[in-house]
Amino acid sequence: MDIISRRSPQATYREIEKLIESKKWDKVLHLISKSKGKKRKGLQSVLQSSQSPVSILSLAIVHDAPFSIIEVILELNPELASHTDLHGMTPLHITCACRGSSLEIIQLLLQIDNGASANMVDKSKRTPLHHLITYICYPRPEELEMFMNDEGFSISSHSFSEAHESSGHDDKNSIVSMNQNEFSNASFAMADLFQAAPLAMYVRDSLGNTPIDILHECKVRQPKSPRPTPKWERADITTKMLRVEIIAFYRESKKTYEKQGFVTAKRKSNQTDNGLNDGSTSSSTVQESSFGSNPTHTDASTLLNFADMSCASQSTR
Numbered sequence: 001m002d003i004i005s006r007r008s009p010q011a012t013y014r015e016i017e018k019l020i021e022s023k024k025w026d027k028v029l030h031l032i033s034k035s036k037g038k039k040r041k042g043l044q045s046v047l048q049s050s051q052s053p054v055s056i057l058s059l060a061i062v063h064d065a066p067f068s069i070i071e072v073i074l075e076l077n078p079e080l081a082s083h084t085d086l087h088g089m090t091p092l093h094i095t096c097a098c099r100g101s102s103l104e105i106i107q108l109l110l111q112i113d114n115g116a117s118a119n120m121v122d123k124s125k126r127t128p129l130h131h132l133i134t135y136i137c138y139p140r141p142e143e144l145e146m147f148m149n150d151e152g153f154s155i156s157s158h159s160f161s162e163a164h165e166s167s168g169h170d171d172k173n174s175i176v177s178m179n180q181n182e183f184s185n186a187s188f189a190m191a192d193l194f195q196a197a198p199l200a201m202y203v204r205d206s207l208g209n210t211p212i213d214i215l216h217e218c219k220v221r222q223p224k225s226p227r228p229t230p231k232w233e234r235a236d237i238t239t240k241m242l243r244v245e246i247i248a249f250y251r252e253s254k255k256t257y258e259k260q261g262f263v264t265a266k267r268k269s270n271q272t273d274n275g276l277n278d279g280s281t282s283s284s285t286v287q288e289s290s291f292g293s294n295p296t297h298t299d300a301s302t303l304l305n306f307a308d309m310s311c312a313s314q315s316t317r
């Protein structure tokens with residue numbers, strides 16, 4: 001099937017799109033991996049076509065493409081890792097939102113763009129970390145569909161749901177229904193995201209929620225009972241894991257800071273430097289100044305304070 005030489009780039013894109021939507025992975029793999037010379041260049045131009053509102057990579061992710069397909073698409077065009085759709089979502093945002101336990105894909109995307117997309121916010125001001133924690137708490141197909149199902153991203157509700165159902169989840173899913181392997185993979189992915197973009201913990205989405213706020217909401221929605229529910233326990237484990245990552249980040253930045261010959265400031269001084277005496281934080285301040293830059297020891301110390309206050313707030317509610 002030599003569709004590259006016979007059709008225009010957009011016609012070729014639509015052909016590949018149909019193969020992906022019908023999940024004919026052998027044909028997709030053959031088409032991409034066997035293309036050489038002029039055909040390969042033509043395919044590269046199709047994959048990066050600015051006329052397409054959503055990339056082939058994002059489409060493959062939503063339709064639950066195997067890792068080998070994701071890998072070969074990125075090998076052909078690594079720039080797709082940072083491509084944003086109409087909603088400002090990168091492939092990393094999308095993977096975290098609908099395939100949060102796909103650790104291999106998340107790690108590959110982080111590796112290819114050196115973690116750049118982990119620092120990006122979509123039009124709802126959500127980072128990939130927001131989406132991953134939402135997936136851990138509420139892995140429902142409607143959530144991403146609401147973000148992406150418009151005229152620029154033509155996939156059916158049925159096709160979209162399949163991407164979630166393939167992992168064994170149904171519409172009423174929560175983290176209580178995730179198996180241990182899925183939860184473990186999502187947890188490792190969360191740690192990788194934090195390490196790539198630690199200051200994402202500061203960022204508030206359009207609803208004013210930080211990633212920790214999402215976890216807290218997940219916990220407080222559980223019915224009162226003498227013993228914690230499995231869902232509450234998993235949310236609690238996730239919160240504690242985040243704090244462990246924050247402490248490790250703080251200690252590492254402290255070592256670096258001291259090696260540079262500086263005197264380590266007290267937490268209170270750090271709060272004053274950052275204008276956080278009242279314990280509040282502003283997503284706009286973080287995004288405009290620190291978010292996306294190289295974190296300093298002051299950033300790390302303030303982040304540790306922020307996590308302590310957030311966790312303490314959760315334990316008292």
